Amino acid sequence: MSYALIDCNAFYCSCERVYRPWLKDVPVVVLSNNDGCVIARTREAKRLGIPMGAPYFQWRQRLRQWGVAVFSSNYELYGEMSARVMATLEGLFPKVEVYSIDEAFADLAGLPGDLEALGQRARERVWRWTGLPVGVGIGPTKTLAKLANWAAKTWGKCGGVVDLRDPLRRERLLRIAEVGEVWGVGRRLSARLAPLGIRSAWDLAHFEPATLRRHFSVVLEKTARELRGIPCLELEEAAPRQTICTSRMFGRRLHELAPIREALASYASTAAEKLRRQGSLAGALQVAIRTGMHAPGEPRYCGVMPCPLPYPTDDTRVLVDAALRGLEAIYRPGFAYSKAEVLLLDLRRRGEFTGDLFAPRPRPGADRLMATIDRINARQGRGSIRLGRVPAEPAWAMRRELMSQRYTTCWDELLQVS
DNA sequence: TCTGGGGTCCTAGGACCC
DNA sequence: TCTGGGGTCCTAGGACCC
Numbered sequence A: 001m002s003y004a005l006i007d008c009n010a011f012y013c014s015c016e017r018v019y020r021p022w023l024k025d026v027p028v029v030v031l032s033n034n035d036g037c038v039i040a041r042t043r044e045a046k047r048l049g050i051p052m053g054a055p056y057f058q059w060r061q062r063l064r065q066w067g068v069a070v071f072s073s074n075y076e077l078y079g080e081m082s083a084r085v086m087a088t089l090e091g092l093f094p095k096v097e098v099y100s101i102d103e104a105f106a107d108l109a110g111l112p113g114d115l116e117a118l119g120q121r122a123r124e125r126v127w128r129w130t131g132l133p134v135g136v137g138i139g140p141t142k143t144l145a146k147l148a149n150w151a152a153k154t155w156g157k158c159g160g161v162v163d164l165r166d167p168l169r170r171e172r173l174l175r176i177a178e179v180g181e182v183w184g185v186g187r188r189l190s191a192r193l194a195p196l197g198i199r200s201a202w203d204l205a206h207f208e209p210a211t212l213r214r215h216f217s218v219v220l221e222k223t224a225r226e227l228r229g230i231p232c233l234e235l236e237e238a239a240p241r242q243t244i245c246t247s248r249m250f251g252r253r254l255h256e257l258a259p260i261r262e263a264l265a266s267y268a269s270t271a272a273e274k275l276r277r278q279g280s281l282a283g284a285l286q287v288a289i290r291t292g293m294h295a296p297g298e299p300r301y302c303g304v305m306p307c308p309l310p311y312p313t314d315d316t317r318v319l320v321d322a323a324l325r326g327l328e329a330i331y332r333p334g335f336a337y338s339k340a341e342v343l344l345l346d347l348r349r350r351g352e353f354t355g356d357l358f359a360p361r362p363r364p365g366a367d368r369l370m371a372t373i374d375r376i377n378a379r380q381g382r383g384s385i386r387l388g389r390v391p392a393e394p395a396w397a398m399r400r401e402l403m404s405q406r407y408t409t410c411w412d413e414l415l416q417v418s
Numbered sequence B, C: 001t002c003t004g005g006g007g008t009c010c011t012a013g014g015a016c017c018c
Helices: A012-016 A043-047 A056-064 A075-092 A115-130 A144-155 A167-177 A187-194 A202-204 A209-215 A218-227 A259-277 A318-332 A367-380
Strands: A002-008 A028-031 A037-039 A069-071 A096-100 A103-107 A132-139 A159-165 A243-255 A278-293 A302-306 A337-351
Touching: A012 A028, A012 A037, A012 A069, A012 A075, A012 A243, A012 A278, A037 A043, A037 A318, A043 A132, A075 A096, A075 A103, A075 A115, A096 A167, A103 A302, A132 A144, A144 A159, A144 A167, A144 A218, A144 A302, A167 A202, A202 A218, A243 A259, A259 A278, A259 A318, A259 A337, A259 A367, A302 A318, A318 A337, A318 A367
Parallel strands: A028 A069, A132 A159
Antiparallel strands: A002 A103, A002 A132, A028 A037, A096 A103, A243 A337, A278 A302, A278 A337
């Protein structure tokens, strides 16, 4: 058994660099939606001491002084670049698990030849075909491949590929890696492990598994076993999502019901599109609205409401209708709302449920209508056809003042060379 | 003025069943 | 004095991931 974890370095920042080669050695950061905080940093930006999650409004001055290139997040670009990376990897490895927008596991079992060299080949090919730098970690379990990848990123002299199949090499790394670097061990667990004397990955690997299960959970027990080279996690090839969530901060605080209605209709439409893209129906829907969390003295409120659906559906009209009904029930005047959320639950494949003889019937032609709308929007651009409740240029739209062009998905925004 | 947006899995506890 | 035993399902909350 061997796995590789392939991970793009500072993915969002690297995507921006692909189309601006002069930023090669310049520190780059990418901001969250609404230009809220820093969510991606290049090595140079990290060296300047810019932390993950740094609020932009507090750091703006310094970033400018230091000559940091700052971008709003451009998910159309990142999504497309991610698809290119994954397609490249799928051409190299027979079994690939896309783990996140910038990471994938590959099953190396049975692949001929030198695996480390194969890792190098993957790096080179992704670099040549997409312009994105990646690191490769190799190990007998997924958890060790993850840790190997961390090592490849941390020590540049490894050449971007670290192979942990050799037990001696493994021991050396496990002893110097803090337990918090291990996949599945976050801040809280690290703090609870410390009193037991578990500080390094090595400590965790050699702690009694039964005790770990009793005091923590079966998940941590598996992690410890995986660190010892005993596989407990398999490669999971694409499975449909079990929940779909669309939630956004508004570009500014909203007080009245009307604009919040527009926003929720828009979020529910987006969620419905994601739902149809994976070919599922939603059995349940939930909406939530909340005030800001950070302003001291400002009254806080958070309303959450499950909204019944007449039948499992992917019809935008039905989902928007249910969401707006839920909104009426939780909206309270007098608050400064900052965020709304639509959550689709109880997802299932078409035909995977038993209809109710007496329940309302889906509207005739709904499937064809939705399919047609999706097709037109795919050709003409998102939102070309939408419900009348969803404005083209809403007043509550998020702030994205530093957004780059959609180089790969929009004819009007292609890179021009003169 | 200004602090993200997605997901997953596990566990405990309560309701309910026979 | 004394009041069963075993199971399922659902939900909320907590941890983690990127």
